[in-house]
Amino acid sequence: xxxLTLHPMKEIRIIIQGEHVKFATDLLDxxxxxxxxxxxxxSGKGTHGLHSAHPMFNEMDSLVMLMTIVPPDKVKPILAxxxxxxxxxxxVMFVSDVSVSRxxxxxxxxxxx
Amino acid sequence: xxxLTLHPMKEIRIIIQGEHVKFATDLLDxxxxxxxxxxxxxSGKGTHGLHSAHPMFNEMDSLVMLMTIVPPDKVKPILAxxxxxxxxxxxVMFVSDVSVSRxxxxxxxxxxx
Amino acid sequence: xxxLTLHPMKEIRIIIQGEHVKFATDLLDxxxxxxxxxxxxxSGKGTHGLHSAHPMFNEMDSLVMLMTIVPPDKVKPILAxxxxxxxxxxxVMFVSDVSVSRxxxxxxxxxxx
Numbered sequence: 001x002x003x004l005t006l007h008p009m010k011e012i013r014i015i016i017q018g019e020h021v022k023f024a025t026d027l028l029d030x031x032x033x034x035x036x037x038x039x040x041x042x043s044g045k046g047t048h049g050l051h052s053a054h055p056m057f058n059e060m061d062s063l064v065m066l067m068t069i070v071p072p073d074k075v076k077p078i079l080a081x082x083x084x085x086x087x088x089x090x091x092v093m094f095v096s097d098v099s100v101s102r103x104x105x106x107x108x109x110x111x112x113x
Numbered sequence: 114x115x116x117l118t119l120h121p122m123k124e125i126r127i128i129i130q131g132e133h134v135k136f137a138t139d140l141l142d143x144x145x146x147x148x149x150x151x152x153x154x155x156s157g158k159g160t161h162g163l164h165s166a167h168p169m170f171n172e173m174d175s176l177v178m179l180m181t182i183v184p185p186d187k188v189k190p191i192l193a194x195x196x197x198x199x200x201x202x203x204x205v206m207f208v209s210d211v212s213v214s215r216x217x218x219x220x221x222x223x224x225x226x
Numbered sequence: 227x228x229x230l231t232l233h234p235m236k237e238i239r240i241i242i243q244g245e246h247v248k249f250a251t252d253l254l255d256x257x258x259x260x261x262x263x264x265x266x267x268x269s270g271k272g273t274h275g276l277h278s279a280h281p282m283f284n285e286m287d288s289l290v291m292l293m294t295i296v297p298p299d300k301v302k303p304i305l306a307x308x309x310x311x312x313x314x315x316x317x318v319m320f321v322s323d324v325s326v327s328r329x330x331x332x333x334x335x336x337x338x339x
Contacts, residue, residue: 037270044150157263
């Protein structure tokens with residue numbers, strides 16, 4: 001593989017309360033996402049009355065952003081796996097297109113991509 | 114709405130000095146962006162002589178990255194609203210495509226999208 | 227230039243160990259990237275046996291995310307310049323599409339874009 005080639009992948013960012021990071025990283029392990037980055041020390045806010053009825057983020061929350069890069073076929077399993085968390089707690093998942101160097105780092109050896 | 118569906122939206126990131134966060138969040142409130150995330154503890158630098166003539170970021174700046182997800186029609190109002198800030202202070206705004214779970218969290222109930 | 231126009235550019239994010247930031251910022255200077263943002267206080271993990279054989283990130287690493295916005299023609303030189311670092315150390319580079327306000331801040335005065 002030419003190490004100077006960039007490979008199209010999907011970037012997933014998950015913003016959740018710090019106490020639920022293990023749930024999310026266990027999920028990433030289970031779908032064989034091969035790594036992740038955590039950005040600490042973020043804060044978030046939901047506005048316009050979402051606080052009380054359908055809270056997204058409370059200003060008091062200790063939030064983290066969990067970021068991972070996966071082949072496209074892993075997006076749906078990760079979203080499905082997060083539903084039990086999103087059904088009961090604040091949080092959101094973003095997906096965007098990204099190209100990466102070192103695709104070998106992101107494709108699980110046991111994956112079927 | 115199927116909670117497993119991902120919805121195309123726009124991600125806006127605004128990098129500004131910490132002292133101007135309230136200006137930006139007030140703007141997001143006024144256009145009914147329904148939430149945002151702030152990444153603290155970042156640093157930035159502008160190079161190649163931009164410091165003196167047309168500074169982007171000074172190494173001494175305390176910077177924050179304000180991130181929000183909005184329907185596409187809110188991008189222009191936000192950019193326009195930031196112009197008075199950008200005219201006088203350092204800062205920049207990025208826009209990128211993103212898909213989100215829980216689109217109900219990002220679409221203002223009073224919005225016209 | 228209309229300051230309300232958004233300009234297509236490339237966002238580059240480089241996740242590396244803190245001790246290698248100067249190597250990367252010197253590279254960005256050499257290709258005349260005109261600024262960058264550093265997100266500190268992140269952590270990363272490589273999983274599924276990658277630690278021992280082909281480590282991406284060790285949990286003990288002090289990582290930083292270096293982010294810059296460049297014209298498309300600067301992506302390849304930056305990736306090529308990082309290869310000596312990636313050959314010997316953990317790290318990865320992501321590229322994504324982004325639109326920016328204030329394109330004058332990102333286009334080097336001496337660049338040939």
